[in-house]
Amino acid sequence: MAEPAITAVPEKMPPLAAAVPGTGRATILVVEDDAAMRTMLREALDEDGYAVETAAGGRAGVERVRQGGIDLVVSDVKMPDLDGLDMLREIKAVSPSPHVITITAFGSIDTAIRAVKLGAFDYITKPFDIDQLILSVQKALAERALRSEVARLQGEVQKSYRWGNIVGKSAVMQEMFALIRRLSGSAASVLVTGASGTGKELVAKAIHFNSPRRERPFVALNCAAIPDTLLESELFGYKRGAFTDARSDRAGIFVEADGGTIFLDEIAELSPTLQAKLLRVLQEGEIRPLGAARNEKVDVRVVAATNIDLEARLASGSFRQDLYYRLNVIHIHLPALRDRAEDILMLAEHFLSRSATRAGKEIRGFHEAAKKALLGYGWPGNVRELENVVERAVALAESDLVQAEDLPPGVRERRATAEDELGAAVARGLTLDELEREFITRVLAAEGGNKTRAAQRLGLDRKTLYRKLEEYASSAAPAVPEESEPQP
Ligand SMILES: Nc1ncnc2c1ncn2[C@@H]1O[C@H](COP(=O)(O)OP(=O)(O)OP(=O)(O)O)[C@@H](O)[C@H]1O
Ligand SMILES: [Mg+2]
Numbered sequence: 001m002a003e004p005a006i007t008a009v010p011e012k013m014p015p016l017a018a019a020v021p022g023t024g025r026a027t028i029l030v031v032e033d034d035a036a037m038r039t040m041l042r043e044a045l046d047e048d049g050y051a052v053e054t055a056a057g058g059r060a061g062v063e064r065v066r067q068g069g070i071d072l073v074v075s076d077v078k079m080p081d082l083d084g085l086d087m088l089r090e091i092k093a094v095s096p097s098p099h100v101i102t103i104t105a106f107g108s109i110d111t112a113i114r115a116v117k118l119g120a121f122d123y124i125t126k127p128f129d130i131d132q133l134i135l136s137v138q139k140a141l142a143e144r145a146l147r148s149e150v151a152r153l154q155g156e157v158q159k160s161y162r163w164g165n166i167v168g169k170s171a172v173m174q175e176m177f178a179l180i181r182r183l184s185g186s187a188a189s190v191l192v193t194g195a196s197g198t199g200k201e202l203v204a205k206a207i208h209f210n211s212p213r214r215e216r217p218f219v220a221l222n223c224a225a226i227p228d229t230l231l232e233s234e235l236f237g238y239k240r241g242a243f244t245d246a247r248s249d250r251a252g253i254f255v256e257a258d259g260g261t262i263f264l265d266e267i268a269e270l271s272p273t274l275q276a277k278l279l280r281v282l283q284e285g286e287i288r289p290l291g292a293a294r295n296e297k298v299d300v301r302v303v304a305a306t307n308i309d310l311e312a313r314l315a316s317g318s319f320r321q322d323l324y325y326r327l328n329v330i331h332i333h334l335p336a337l338r339d340r341a342e343d344i345l346m347l348a349e350h351f352l353s354r355s356a357t358r359a360g361k362e363i364r365g366f367h368e369a370a371k372k373a374l375l376g377y378g379w380p381g382n383v384r385e386l387e388n389v390v391e392r393a394v395a396l397a398e399s400d401l402v403q404a405e406d407l408p409p410g411v412r413e414r415r416a417t418a419e420d421e422l423g424a425a426v427a428r429g430l431t432l433d434e435l436e437r438e439f440i441t442r443v444l445a446a447e448g449g450n451k452t453r454a455a456q457r458l459g460l461d462r463k464t465l466y467r468k469l470e471e472y473a474s475s476a477a478p479a480v481p482e483e484s485e486p487q488p
Helices: 035-047 058-067 084-092 109-117 130-155 171-183 200-209 228-236 272-284 310-316 321-327 342-359 368-376 382-396 417-427 432-446 451-458 462-474
Strands: 027-031 051-055 072-076 099-104 122-125 190-194 218-222 261-265 301-306 330-334
Touching (some): 035 051, 035 130, 051 058, 058 072, 072 084, 084 099, 084 109, 122 130, 171 200, 171 330, 200 218, 200 261, 200 301, 200 330, 228 272, 272 321, 310 321, 342 368
Parallel strands (some): 072 099, 190 330
């Protein structure tokens, strides 16, 4: 077996599962027939704070998983007694089954794909950097923790539809509340994605104010709003004399936010030079102000946000992959408001009571026709647009109910949107199959990719849904055309 290139000592990243209070250390089972590799993996994971057990072959691995108590399996593929893929199949038959990260040989992408199809959480290709594995381990454990939290929450009779200032009863929002709660003890980086106005900054703040860092600063910086040269000194500060106008030392926001959280908005706009510098800060936990002779230690949690498809930027090479993985330890995606329609009226009522109190008006709610209009509209500007529409309506309202007439014409006129959309589908000449495909894809997105819930909502059994998705995946055309996102 080829020797893996282990290029770095694991850096001290907070092991998420170990840092969350009350969960104890996560137990990882390493299944690997090569003794040297087994030891190396055990030591690296152990050093990162996990409880590690090992098995020298696939059979022993499956036996150990059946005994229970394993949170994650990291396994090689080529093993003499039971091959990693067969082992994966057997592990996935155990209930509850741990997540599995499969280590595949260089160039064996088919094996990797088969592993993922068999239910592997992730795969790592040799030779790999140990950091890459640690990040994947963190993700797998975070995702698992989230799942069990969601299962617990779903079991609760009383559901909370609010988390601080964040309102939402859709499944995606409920999951997000659980995730934020779960994240509170960790300092792992978070990447928040979603179109403009979906609530990315609000979520970033919620993460900060629900963490032990809440007493320390939350500093937000918009990477698109500041020219590159200034951005660097904003981030890292400078020493007196670093450049002509630097008449005294100045601390950057990494120092200002020490012990707290930095919110880097529109992260996709960061220049390649600053991407490299930010990556170094995240790796080393140190910054170097412009003109400084040495680095300074900082302890900052980074929450980054973007309304741009970063994965596309990775593909085109304009955003660094290594930085992306560092930022994306935890990923929160906020779907467009139209894809979580259950939240519309709840948000509208939330904004109504806030605006009414501010305006000193007594308004009880929305007239049925107004509700219909709110539900029928497409909300391209998402929650921000809804907030503005409700504020305006409250200002205009003359009775104790907001009337449809109090809404802007654009919102009112789209009242029969369901019909309009069908009309549009007719105009576009869609076949029934194509329409079905768009509908299924939308519902799946609205359920945050959860196929079980999507199937329930669609009234399909899961098998049928899986079969249809497979059909879609094997035909080339994308189901839903990429929509351009409104720019702020
Ligand atoms: N779930 C929610 N509950 C309550 N208020 C919300 C929610 N989501 C968004 N808002 C409100 O909507 C407005 C827009 O949210 P925010 O600024 O966080 O969006 P954003 O995703 O950062 O947008 P942009 O990409 O344009 O910067 C804010 O006033 C925010 O308080
Ligand atoms: Mg924002």
